[in-house]
Structures are given as C-alpha cells and as structure tokens.
Amino acid sequence: MFHLDTYGTLVAATLVLLLGGKCVTSIPLLRKYTIPAPVAGGLLVALLLLALKKFANWEISFDMSLKDPLMLAFFATIGLNANLARLRAGGRALMVFLFVVLACCWCRTPLASAWRKYWVWIR
Incomplete structure (x- = not known):
C-alpha cells in the first residue's frame, strides 16, 4: 500500500492531466469525439x-481532501471548449x-415521486 499526501496527489493529478492531453493530441479518435x-x-x-492491484497486489491511495474543489473545477470547466459553430453543426439531431x-x-x-409512491405500495 502506497499513500500519496496532498502535494503528491496534486502532482499525480497534474501528470494525469498532461498525459491525457498528450493522448488527446496524438489519438485522432479522442480528438474527433x-x-x-x-x-x-x-x-x-x-x-x-x-492492473497493478490485480496482478501485482500493489495499491496506491490518494489524499481526498482536495476532491470536492477539484471536481467542482473540472465540471465547471468541462464545457469551455464547446462553441456555437459545433452546436449548429449538430443540426436537427442535436x-x-x-x-x-x-x-x-x-x-x-x-416521475421519481410517482415511482416512490408505487414502490411503497408494492412493499
């Protein structure tokens, strides 16, 4: 078991982001979609x-104290590369x-409220 502290987790997240950027620029399928x-x-x-956990029985754990702020930043910025031209190109299907x-x-x-009432009725 290997544990990364807050700084190690931030460094790992940065490296994962850079690795993902390299993958997206070098794999046309990822860029297309x-x-x-x-x-x-x-x-x-x-x-x-x-694979490390299953085959080598080696586990890495990360510090989760920055999980919520980083997830908020991720989901707040996920749509920043969307633009009106791509939305128009989607046409009728979009x-x-x-x-x-x-x-x-x-x-x-x-629907959730109706399902809840139905589920209580079934029990």
Whole structure:
C-alpha cells in the first residue's frame, strides 16, 4: 500500500492531466469525439492502477481532501471548449437530443415521486 499526501496527489493529478492531453493530441479518435484530457488521462491511469492491484497486489491511495474543489473545477470547466459553430453543426439531431434531455429534466421529479409512491405500495 502506497499513500500519496496532498502535494503528491496534486502532482499525480497534474501528470494525469498532461498525459491525457498528450493522448488527446496524438489519438485522432479522442480528438474527433472531443474527449477531455482529464477523462482520457484518468481512464488510462485508472486502468493502470487496476492492473497493478490485480496482478501485482500493489495499491496506491490518494489524499481526498482536495476532491470536492477539484471536481467542482473540472465540471465547471468541462464545457469551455464547446462553441456555437459545433452546436449548429449538430443540426436537427442535436436539437431533438436537447429537447429530450430537457423533457427528462422536467419530468424527473414527478416521475421519481410517482415511482416512490408505487414502490411503497408494492412493499
């Protein structure tokens, strides 16, 4: 078991971000589907850590005190590379998808409430 403190975790996160950026710039499929660098690097490192744990019985733990601020920064900036030209290029299919998502968001609470009442009735 190997534990990284706060600074080690920040250094590891920075290296994962740089690795993800390198993957996105060098793999055309990731660039075509605009996969963010943190996602690409994180997936690669997660697979590496899984392999280390399963095959070498070697585990790395990270300090989680900065998890919430870093997740907030990630999700706040994830859409910064979106632009109006790409939205227009999506055309009709993107508009249909947008309305389906909005309908799901609008119906989420009533459906959850109805499901809760139904679930209580089943029990």
